Amino acid sequence: MIPEIGHLALILALCLSVALGVLPMLGTYTGQARLIMAARPLAIGQGVFLSISYICLTLAFVYDDFTVQYVASNSNSALPVQYKISAVWGSHEGSLLLWVLMLSWWIMAVSQFAKSLPPIMLARVLSVMGLIAIGFMLFTLLTSNPFWRYLPEGASEGADLNPLLQDFGLIVHPPTLYMGYVGLSVAFAFAIAALLDGKIDAAWLRWSRPWTLVAWGFLTLGIVLGSWWAYYELGWGGWWFWDPVENASFMPWLVATALIHSLAVSEKRGLFKNWTILLAILAFSLSLLGTFLVRSGVLTSVHAFAADPERGFFVLVLLALTVGGSLLLYALRATTVASRTVYSFWSRETFLLGNNVLLVIAAIVVLLGTLYPLLLDAFGGGKVSVGPPYFNAVFVPLMVLLIIALGIGLLAKWKSIETNELTQLLRSPLLVALVLGVSFPFAYAGEFNASTALAAALMVWLIMTTWTDLKRRIRHQGWQRGLRQLNPGYYGMMLAHLGIGVSVMGIAVVSHYEANHDIRMAPGETLQIEQYAFTFEGTRDITGPNYVSVQGVVKVDEDGEFYTYLHPEKRTYNARNQMMTEAAIDPALGRDIYIAMGEPLEQGAWAMRIHFKPMVRWIWLGGVMMSIGAGLAVWDKRYRRRRPAKTSAA
Amino acid sequence: MAMNPKRKQKLLILLSLLAGVGLIVGLVLYALSQNINLFFSPSDIAAGKAPQEQRIRAGGMVREGSVERASDSLKVRFVMTDYAHDVSVDYEGILPDLFREGQGIVAQGRLQANGIFVADEVLAKHDENYMPPEVTEAIEQAHGGQAPTAAKSGE
Numbered sequence: 001m002i003p004e005i006g007h008l009a010l011i012l013a014l015c016l017s018v019a020l021g022v023l024p025m026l027g028t029y030t031g032q033a034r035l036i037m038a039a040r041p042l043a044i045g046q047g048v049f050l051s052i053s054y055i056c057l058t059l060a061f062v063y064d065d066f067t068v069q070y071v072a073s074n075s076n077s078a079l080p081v082q083y084k085i086s087a088v089w090g091s092h093e094g095s096l097l098l099w100v101l102m103l104s105w106w107i108m109a110v111s112q113f114a115k116s117l118p119p120i121m122l123a124r125v126l127s128v129m130g131l132i133a134i135g136f137m138l139f140t141l142l143t144s145n146p147f148w149r150y151l152p153e154g155a156s157e158g159a160d161l162n163p164l165l166q167d168f169g170l171i172v173h174p175p176t177l178y179m180g181y182v183g184l185s186v187a188f189a190f191a192i193a194a195l196l197d198g199k200i201d202a203a204w205l206r207w208s209r210p211w212t213l214v215a216w217g218f219l220t221l222g223i224v225l226g227s228w229w230a231y232y233e234l235g236w237g238g239w240w241f242w243d244p245v246e247n248a249s250f251m252p253w254l255v256a257t258a259l260i261h262s263l264a265v266s267e268k269r270g271l272f273k274n275w276t277i278l279l280a281i282l283a284f285s286l287s288l289l290g291t292f293l294v295r296s297g298v299l300t301s302v303h304a305f306a307a308d309p310e311r312g313f314f315v316l317v318l319l320a321l322t323v324g325g326s327l328l329l330y331a332l333r334a335t336t337v338a339s340r341t342v343y344s345f346w347s348r349e350t351f352l353l354g355n356n357v358l359l360v361i362a363a364i365v366v367l368l369g370t371l372y373p374l375l376l377d378a379f380g381g382g383k384v385s386v387g388p389p390y391f392n393a394v395f396v397p398l399m400v401l402l403i404i405a406l407g408i409g410l411l412a413k414w415k416s417i418e419t420n421e422l423t424q425l426l427r428s429p430l431l432v433a434l435v436l437g438v439s440f441p442f443a444y445a446g447e448f449n450a451s452t453a454l455a456a457a458l459m460v461w462l463i464m465t466t467w468t469d470l471k472r473r474i475r476h477q478g479w480q481r482g483l484r485q486l487n488p489g490y491y492g493m494m495l496a497h498l499g500i501g502v503s504v505m506g507i508a509v510v511s512h513y514e515a516n517h518d519i520r521m522a523p524g525e526t527l528q529i530e531q532y533a534f535t536f537e538g539t540r541d542i543t544g545p546n547y548v549s550v551q552g553v554v555k556v557d558e559d560g561e562f563y564t565y566l567h568p569e570k571r572t573y574n575a576r577n578q579m580m581t582e583a584a585i586d587p588a589l590g591r592d593i594y595i596a597m598g599e600p601l602e603q604g605a606w607a608m609r610i611h612f613k614p615m616v617r618w619i620w621l622g623g624v625m626m627s628i629g630a631g632l633a634v635w636d637k638r639y640r641r642r643r644p645a646k647t648s649a650a
Numbered sequence: 651m652a653m654n655p656k657r658k659q660k661l662l663i664l665l666s667l668l669a670g671v672g673l674i675v676g677l678v679l680y681a682l683s684q685n686i687n688l689f690f691s692p693s694d695i696a697a698g699k700a701p702q703e704q705r706i707r708a709g710g711m712v713r714e715g716s717v718e719r720a721s722d723s724l725k726v727r728f729v730m731t732d733y734a735h736d737v738s739v740d741y742e743g744i745l746p747d748l749f750r751e752g753q754g755i756v757a758q759g760r761l762q763a764n765g766i767f768v769a770d771e772v773l774a775k776h777d778e779n780y781m782p783p784e785v786t787e788a789i790e791q792a793h794g795g796q797a798p799t800a801a802k803s804g805e
Binding site for chain 1: 682684686719723746758784
């Protein structure tokens with residue numbers, strides 16, 4: 001019964017979305033206030049029904065309703081309850097439902113928090129989002145319905161959730177990432193509404209900005225969580241593979257990063273408005289493209305799960321309609337929202353434009369590398385894969401340029417700055433960055449290394465330029481008062497920029513100084529890496545709720561003194577008889593010790609993977625800083641200012 | 651009619667943008683051509699289509715009973731097949747969890763003159779029912795029909 005309620009609720013949510021997509025939009029053209037006013041209740045309605053639908057699917061999982069096909073393929077009565085709840089998005093159908101759920105929550109949020117938007121604008125924004133919801137709900141119902149039953153007789157036991165997904169990472173990673181992906185639809189809807197309206201004013205930008213920042217913050221956090229999860233769960237100690245599925249989330253991130261900067265310029269200076277609109281369209285289009293790439297199975301990926309080409313076709317049609325339609329609208333209307341403001345070359349505007357261009361180029365570069373195998377195959381050029389060397393070769397130089405431009409842009413002023421003044425400001429950051437950068441590899445490892453020196457220089461450059469800007473801002477008030485009067489947005493920006501430096505540092509250090517040993521270890525054998533000695537003391541058997549496990553016992557000594565025991569595991573999950581590696585990690589800010597078991601060899605020996613990863617945590621720490629930075633910026637008073645009650649009641 | 655200065659400036663900006671984009675696309679395509687790995691099936695390799703001593707990808711099923719391990723290192727040799735032709739693969743390191751006899755895999759590495767494929771990376775997938783599309787297709791081509799193990803899970 002519960003699955004049927006869920007199914008019905010999903011259909012009702014679809015009906016309400018159709019109404020939301022059509023009626024308010026119609027009303028804005030015919031001038032019927034009642035239709036315009038219908039937008040908010042319809043938005044709430046579809047959100048409520050979709051939530052009911054989602055809860056019903058979750059209940060089917062929690063109560064082990066294996067007559068539901070999706071539950072039977074992805075759950076098991078022995079599965080711990082937190083994984084039953086997260087198993088809802090463990091496979092295609094449910095993750096799609098989660099996608100739509102997130103969208104409907106964003107729609108509800110917009111309808112609630114954007115009350116002071118002019119009613120026509122709000123109606124159009126909600127209508128556009130309703131149209132997107134229609135597409136994805138139809139997709140769910142027609143091609144990937146999670147409520148489908150095995151009748152008359154269902155399975156008595158479920159096939160269990162893929163063991164890789166029985167993990168904290170799966171609980172947090174997909175919802176966070178989807179919040180980001182789907183959140184970009186808000187900026188998109190705002191952009192379309194502005195194009196329909198023909199004018200983008202400061203108010204519009206102020207409305208659109210916090211939504212985009214929130215979405216960007218979630219997207220950043222989602223990518224970080226994904227990277228961290230892959231690192232500890234896949235059992236091979238990598239944190240980024242330039243895999244199509246990763247690129248699928250990274251491309252919208254790059255464009256969304258450009259978008260939040262371009263929005264800042266548009267709001268503060270009234271410039272780049274057309275460009276901002278285009279970025280908003282592109283960012284959401286790329287997140288749809290990402291959904292297509294992940295869901296269609298057209299690309300070979302280490303993260304690929306079994307997928308269905310027909311579903312891919314459906315997403316492709318959705319993608320073509322959304323991208324094609326919005327770009328057509330853009331081409332027809334964009335010129336009408338042009339702006340006229342002057343700025344000289346040596347100005348913050350120029351460098352933010354540079355930032356945008358670099359980020360968009362980076363996104364294009366990743367896009368080309370990701371789609372190249374598809375294109376080549378389509379034109380009969382054979383099956384190829386594009387490896388990490390390509391991405392590193394083109395991506396790293398772009399990021400170096402970006403960080404250099406970031407520092408200069410930070411110290412340049414709006415409109416224009418005297419070149420003398422700018423060089424004066426840049427001199428000491430540049431000097432300190434060079435000196436500390438070059439000396440870093442000597443201090444850290446005793447010998448010179450170009451890549452870590454460069455990374456250290458870039459990080460110091462970011463710190464120093466941020467510091468210089470901060471000093472300049474509060475020079476008249478003194479520290480105490482000065483720091484207090486700076487707005488949260490400024491602190492958010494500082495934190496996010498420093499986060500980039502922290503990530504870059506982590507990436508360079510771990511890539512260069514990591515020590516990875518894959519070796520055969522018999523009980524009693526010892527391996528020495530840096531100051532650590534690893535002694536394999538044998539294995540013991542362990543029984544978990546839905547798996548049995550062989551646990552390795554590895555004693556770790558630091559400089560000859562006992563440090564700790566680490567217990568990597570090799571699990572075999574009962575229901576699928578699938579093997580899983582559980583890495584044992586001793587994390588620290590300065591270095592991770594990472595041990596994973598390979599396969600059993602003769603005489604009690606095991607293939608062991610023992611990795612020493614200096615500063616690997618910095619990569620994710622930097623990402624978390626960026627994400628918190630976005631949160632701080634949203635907190636800014638500017639965005640919480642409400643209009644007088646009479647307009648918000650409208 | 652002479653162009654007005656504003657138009658001229660716009661045209662200039664547009665042209666330089668186009669040139670910039672063209673340059674980047676050119677560079678990217680060059681970088682791509684240096685860093686792509688072509689895929690070959692065991693039948694392709696048997697037919698001599700695959701280049702030697704160049705990094706390529708090869709994929710197929712791991713033949714039942716073919717996995718041999720060295721007793722003192724992580725060296726392993728197995729046979730990869732599309733059920734029409736076989737190719738021997740050498741690898742040293744830890745194999746993925748889902749590497750099993752009878753499973754589809756994709757390996758990256760170099761083909762030696764003696765016909766042995768020396769892999770530096772062996773990929774099996776997250777999902778036991780998943781087959782790399784290249785492998786499915788290779789087997790279908792070798793047999794002119796369906797792959798023996800269906801590639802779709804009942805997700």
